[in-house]
Amino acid sequence: GAVVSQHPSWVICKSGTSVKIECRSLDFQATTMFWYRQFPKQSLMLMATSNEGSKATYEQGVEKDKFLINHASLTLSTLTVTSAHPEDSSFYICSARAIRESYEQYFGPGTRLTVT
């Protein structure tokens, strides 16, 4: 149980284009989904928290107009990187929490984004 998928697993795009990454909870309903970014040899950096049907809460320093998050249902959240630049190249990971009373987050396999 508690499986989270991400699509695509890797993507290459040109500067100036937009890329959408999907995160799905496959066998449970996620009250909350999270988006992280990981730089090489560094820890996971929380970008934003999203609850189904409401606007995402972004961490300090994360541009909400650049990283658009949509949490349309209890099993799907999307992250759109708009007008991508090479410095947006990174490993993006989503996670989902099943119930509010539990702190455990279940992570997707991640998406490697390369902007050329």
Added chain:
Amino acid sequence: DQQVKQNSPSLSVQEGRISILNCDYTNSMFDYFLWYKKYPAEGPTFLISISSIKDKNEDGRFTVFLNKSAKHLSLHIVPSQPGDSAVYFCAAVKPNFGNEKLTFGTGTRLTIIP
């Protein structure tokens, strides 16, 4: 301001021996702690957690110890197996009315030597 720290970036342990990974935190508001294991280019996998009302939690080969007065927790893996080679992250949570988020440590790369 790194509120959760893993001071050992790497650790090598012989197969069959005990692996001990350490984690320190500075914020006394943290009341729940988790350990995750991560392979390269994959998402973290949840291993074990502990609430601040406990000082020990055990699940198979994994045991987490919490010392609140020292603001320190550790993960013990025994016996260590080659498949345990990965990066281990500890994470901490503080109450926030249903909006809790994980604060991750910097990670420790564990290598099990056959």
